[in-house]
Amino acid sequence: MTAADALDEALAMPLVDQHCHGVRRDDLDRSAFERLITEGGPSPAGTTHFDSPVGLAVRRWCAPVLGLEPYAAPEAYLDRRRRLGAEEANRLLLRAAGIADFCVDTGVAADDLLTPEEMGRLGGARAHEVVRIESVAEDVAGRCPPATAYAAEFTEELMRRADRAVGLKSVIAYRIGLEFDPRPPVARDVTEAAARWLAGPARLTDPVLLRHALWTGAEIAGDRGLPLQIHTGFGDTDLTLHRVNPALLTDFIRIVPAPIVLLHCYPYLREAAYLAAVFPHVHADIGLTVTYTAASSARAIAEVLELAPFHKILFSTDCYGLAELCHLGAHFFRQSLGAVLTERSGEWSPTDVVRIARLIGADNACRLYSLPQG
Template sequence: MTDLITALRDLPLVDHHVHGATGHDLSRTAFEELITESDRPVPSWMTQFDSQLGHAILRHCAPLLGLEPHTAPEAYLARRARLGADEVNRRLLGASGVGHYLVETGYRPGEILGPSGMAEVTGAPVDEVVRLEAVAEQVAATGVDAAGYAGRFTETLAERTRTARAVKTVLAYRHGLDADPEPPAAAEVTEAAGRWLAGGGARLDDPVLLRHAVWAGIERGLPLQIHTGLGDPDLDLRRSDPLLLRGLIERAEPSGVPLLLLHCYPYQRQAGYLAHAYPNVYFDVGLGLHYSGAACAALVAESLEVAPFAKLLFSSDAWGPAELHFLGAELWRRAMARVLGGFVAEGEWSAAQAARVAAMVGADNARRVYGLGAP
């Protein structure tokens, strides 16, 4: 067990799906609103620190800011404010042990550090993941007409992904994963583009154009990340079950493009089945780690049930407070040590097997899928 813990501590993780950290100071209200997936104001009679994530921050992040574990939220936030965002980011991101970040840049990019900012504060390599829906909205803003939309999208996507490692879709948010899995015909795309552009072309939620973006991403040939499971109330959780993607998975299989199911909670077992059944499917448990806090070993254990270990990746999906970036890594290491260490203690696995699987999930699988090479 000691050797496994050491191996996990020394492993430079690849965070294959993450967003930037906040580069400015946060009020208590702002901080609490960023440690929940709810998009509603925090009620006056409660605090988000009374949650698995809140307790994890006070347990694991407080010592990195020079406080005792389990300190009071007021003391934690006061210390955070005195240190300032730059120092907090330096300490927490530096302690995460992440050796490579794949940063998705499509969500409120003006409020967080971009790839270059993350590289500067961490000293780690950073590559970009391009959100397909953001590309469509960029195209709409150019004043393109309906007839020229599809061609302009293809051109813009090629340019935006020239140095990117992957593309991503938020189809689950904009429509639901139960969308028609077939690529739309050219005439359908033009007709849908006309409707969307006439309405202002702001938020892409037209199901035809969403399908077009997904298939354009597949044709681009880069790994395709797909949001599934947990998210804010803008998403209908019932329609974010990855099992709804079976049609798309089977139609995309001949392309050889890896499909990476993100987050997955509470559908991690469904995602594990899909990774088991289809060679082009991979998955992670993402932000389920920090939101489940001290209970996250159960989530990690379920992710290791039926999926081949070469199909499971690590991500934090952190956005905003650097606490989320650090905890994604810290809680994953602790959970893997507990789960794999249990297998070793019971004589089911050897210590060498446990260390190898930890390295596969934490870094090696991502390096293979995204072509990152050796660290």
């Protein structure tokens, strides 16, 4: 077997999608589909989100999975999807991704999204839950406990949900950014903030309660050896990009007791790679970045590989709503990582190249999340 053949074989292995969401179980019209291939809002009048890197990728790489020629027109693609039905389209696309394990963030609760179990069934994979910390806090607030009891009830509920999870996740980046006071708040401040919030519980945006939730999750994750995923970088318009640079977490990282996974990271890929290089408990994820940079994703992967230790880099798709995003995340990961590793074939031995591909594609996640290998 040649070195190129060995690399191809390694890249064809089943992947561990260490961060994703449920996909829609219902049939979608064009407007709904286009809203799910962007992190932004509707396209301006007379334009389409199919005219984007990910939109073109759907036509090139997803169309053949659904039985169409590459580059099928958007109308033909969506018509074929409707004729197949959502369940069959999801099954074809999820299985084409070649995923062995889905680690599903269940923080977006919606009846129209597949559960982790359904993702696993349709994708022919194992499925595991990642618990979103802020969603648990909002669930507890919905019970309207006394402010003096909020912290204890939240801790108890998060511990209960962590019992069945492989990891925890925070979206504090969306709520207040990553420039927060890195220290845990004192109990009195938590009670006072809870009293204000519980007077009319809604979306959690209070900085004190967000820090309390993050630290409660970090301590539970540290005690149980669970990874704590933190959104950084690229996302929808609910965040402010310059405030979600992972480097802003440095002081928190210095004192946090849990393994940290920096999610997405784009465009701050080098900052994330640096943090993974210098802090033993920090890992860098390339999900979402690879999908949305699509044909240019090799450059993004190369940035992370410049500095981050290879045992600290994790694959994910961060698919949400569309099984297409799962398939594209896996496709561009394999294609682009293969291109980057091939460029380094004169510098790294064929054995090392294969080992690095396996580490990033599955082995790192299996180790971090205590998942079965193979």
